[in-house]
Amino acid sequence: MGDLRVRSGEVELAVRVRGKGHRPTVVLVHGYPDTGAMWDEVAERLAERFRVVVYDVRGAGASSAPSDPLDYGLDVLMGDLEAVLDGVGADEPVHLVGHDWGSVQGWEAVIGDRVRRRIASFTSISGPDRRHLAQWAREAVRSGPRGVAEVVGQARRSVYIPVLMTPKVGEAAAGVLAAGFPRLMGLREGAAPRSGHPAKTLARDARNGLGLYRANVGRRASRSGGRRSGPVRAAGAAAEGRTDVPVQLIVPVKDRYGSQSLLLSARGRVDRLYVRRAPAGHWVARSHPDLVARWVAEFVEHIDGGPETASLSHARAAAEPGKDFGGDLVVVTGAGSGIGRATAHAFAAEGARVVVADIDEGAAKRTVHEIAAAGGEAHAYRVDVTDAEAMEQFADHVRDSLGVPDVVVNNAGIAMAGSLLDTSEEDWARMRAINVDGMYRGCRLFGRQMVERGEGGHIVNVSSMVAYLPNPELPAYGATKAAVLQMTECFRLDMDRYGIGVSAICPGAIDTPITGRTRFVGMAPGVDGELRERMGRAVQRRGFPPEKVARAVLRAVKQDTPVAYVAAEARLGRVLSRVSPTANRAIGRIGRRAGDRFLSGLRGRDA
Incomplete structure (x- = not known):
């Protein structure tokens, strides 16, 4: 010296x-x-x-x-x-x-x-x-x-x-x-x-x-x-x-x-x-x-x-103009269809290397082929987010073969409708295992990797507007999505000390395949199918595609947004939940009465 x-x-x-x-x-x-x-x-x-x-x-x-x-x-x-x-x-x-x-x-x-x-x-x-x-x-x-x-x-x-x-x-x-x-x-x-x-x-x-x-x-x-x-x-x-x-x-x-x-x-x-x-x-x-x-x-x-x-x-x-995620490694669960698929495409279009994870390996591979055809880089992986050991192996595989992810999008989820009185123990356990436990594992496993690397990162959890909008037809789904939202808020405060961002995405009514897979508990098979069809047509008429949610995900990562509300109904519902919870509950009651009349009509027709 x-x-x-x-x-x-x-x-x-x-x-x-x-x-x-x-x-x-x-x-x-x-x-x-x-x-x-x-x-x-x-x-x-x-x-x-x-x-x-x-x-x-x-x-x-x-x-x-x-x-x-x-x-x-x-x-x-x-x-x-x-x-x-x-x-x-x-x-x-x-x-x-x-x-x-x-x-x-x-x-x-x-x-x-x-x-x-x-x-x-x-x-x-x-x-x-x-x-x-x-x-x-x-x-x-x-x-x-x-x-x-x-x-x-x-x-x-x-x-x-x-x-x-x-x-x-x-x-x-x-x-x-x-x-x-x-x-x-x-x-x-x-x-x-x-x-x-x-x-x-x-x-x-x-x-x-x-x-x-x-x-x-x-x-x-x-x-x-x-x-x-x-x-x-x-x-x-x-x-x-x-x-x-x-x-x-x-x-x-x-x-x-x-x-x-x-x-x-x-x-x-x-x-x-x-x-x-x-x-x-x-x-x-x-x-x-x-x-x-x-x-x-x-x-x-x-x-x-x-x-x-x-x-x-x-x-x-990462230095390429217009490629804000150039060189980044992004993991998206539930990426075989819907919001997950659109999010994987959006990150790949901005230069990211994407791990497309889904329980349906064929769907994951189709997403990978689509990304590759557009000139992007993606890797398919079959994983069941309800399997703790499988998720451990998945996280280790990503780290050892591709590196520690820069962004993780915990998107895998299912929907279920019907009264809580008709929700069985098995229904409740499955809903919780996918929508809550899967998010928890994605946060914990990949969050730990990010902390150990010491270079920051971002974790996104997909919740829903029903996390704060009471809906008598979606009690189990709403409860799990509310848990995801609260877990995200808490995890964000925890990860801030490590320079890791955590965001929640709360979409409204989005036109994705999840509506066609929604199970209506307590309904006869014929009624269950017709309800799915009607709900699917309603969402299609709403015309809000998953690509808009994907853009909100990327924006949330870029801007480190705590919670992103996607679609007008999601934003309006959040405002009402803060300004007038009574109005929110009143809307829920109106929806319940309309649903009761509709179901009565179906039962009368079938009688």
């Missing part, structure tokens, strides 16, 4: 070097309002395999500040990076890792021509390039209302920026930030303050760092990044934010300051891009240093000539 000071213009930069000099060099650049000590945990882990260089940027920590409080432009910061590389004797291209404003600097380094040829790879964490940001905003606004909402949402996340840029107001805000920063790290980021971070110089650093915003936000990006070293590309490439340097994006899915959509704005603009999603907040390097160090090391070793691991291959697939 060695400490040195490097001069860049009028400032002196404090630099710390770890590891042995003959190893590949990794340079870590921090953001606002941090110092290089933010990287300590990651640097210690990387130093076992690389030479690691960390420095305090100008105005932070042990580095001096410029006399001009606005002397923080990206061209000046590129000069600082050059000075550090020269000072540590970096004759070979280095691997750059940047967080927050350190990532913004990294993008300038790999897009501009000034130091690009001195960079072998770049890992970006929570700091998009400003050109990418502008392009993302324009494209989102042009895409329609949903895109406009994304831009507005990001503007709300970034409301602090104009505050920091305003004279005097920014200085006051920096003081407030410095006072509350330790608490912020502990409560919101899961990274308790420790020696060195936050730094003792935090109040001064926060004030000096205002220059980063005031010198760069709203300024036009230079085409080349200042003085050049190495071949010059066409000016248009830099202006568009394109680079041929391999880039790894580490996207913290709980980042409070940048939406996933924005942080992924480099997709389509980098020749070799890899995307990783971390189950963490903005300061992921503090809260999950093992994960960050492992991903950086894996990426660096591959760029230096090592093999592309399966994990990196999936990260490369």
Whole structure:
């Protein structure tokens, strides 16, 4: 380990070097309002395999500040990076890792021509390039209302920026930030303050760092990044934010300051891009240093000539534009038909590898063939979710042959109608075994795998609107779906500590084969069949296909939605259950009377 000071213009930069000099060099650049000590945990882990260089940027920590409080432009910061590389004797291209404003600097380094040829790879964490940001905003606004909402949402996340840029107001805000920063790290980021971070110089650093915003936000990006070293590309490439340097994006899915959509704005603009999603907040390097160090090391070793691991291959697939689940492994139960089949297709269309599980092996294989015909990847597996041992074997098979799933959709279920008085012990046990026990096993077995992997994930449980809408004809089905909804809510709180999302989907009346398989207990065989036919025709007239539910599933995973209500009747029923439970019960009574009259008519006709 060695400490040195490097001069860049009028400032002196404090630099710390770890590891042995003959190893590949990794340079870590921090953001606002941090110092290089933010990287300590990651640097210690990387130093076992690389030479690691960390420095305090100008105005932070042990580095001096410029006399001009606005002397923080990206061209000046590129000069600082050059000075550090020269000072540590970096004759070979280095691997750059940047967080927050350190990532913004990294993008300038790999897009501009000034130091690009001195960079072998770049890992970006929570700091998009400003050109990418502008392009993302324009494209989102042009895409329609949903895109406009994304831009507005990001503007709300970034409301602090104009505050920091305003004279005097920014200085006051920096003081407030410095006072509350330790608490912020502990409560919101899961990274308790420790020696060195936050730094003792935090109040001064926060004030000096205002220059980063005031010198760069709203300024036009230079085409080349200042003085050049190495071949010059066409000016248009830099202006568009394109680079041929391999880039790894580490996207913290709980980042409070940048939406996933924005942080992924480099997709389509980098020749070799890899995307990783971390189950963490903005300061992921503090809260999950093992994960960050492992991903950086894996990426660096591959760029230096090592093999592309399966994990990196999936990260490369995730970088494809329009493939939000590219490279992800998704398990869907009950995927032979209906909502499960539509969900498997939807995930495959967005680049996921899908495990199609169903008790009907033939149906599972048909879904797999359909996905393959559309150019996707899917694997069929026959499993009975009521069989505990079979589910254990299924979960082990998926992990050992394909890896730990990124998303699990527990969809397998059955429906049954009729009075609770006519529901036998066997009927009740079967309903519970499939609808509740099957969900429980999917959550427990795959949730445990996700926790052990430590890279987050998402679990979706398919419930129903009858979970909160009392229906005298669906007591057993409604009870099991209510259990699924409550189990999901509890499990979500449990898994939050591991960065694993859990969502419930509550569809309304959906046109799926489940209606044709619904058994009406307590009915004569002829009446039972006619009721199924009538219910099927009613659902078909409603015309709500399972593909819409599948889209809601994907949206719930992307947005980490706790509960998604699908179809107007499901949303209205939820509102009534909260605002007027009495009205909900009244609707149930009206439905019961109508059902009684209908059944009386059937019995009278058959008599």
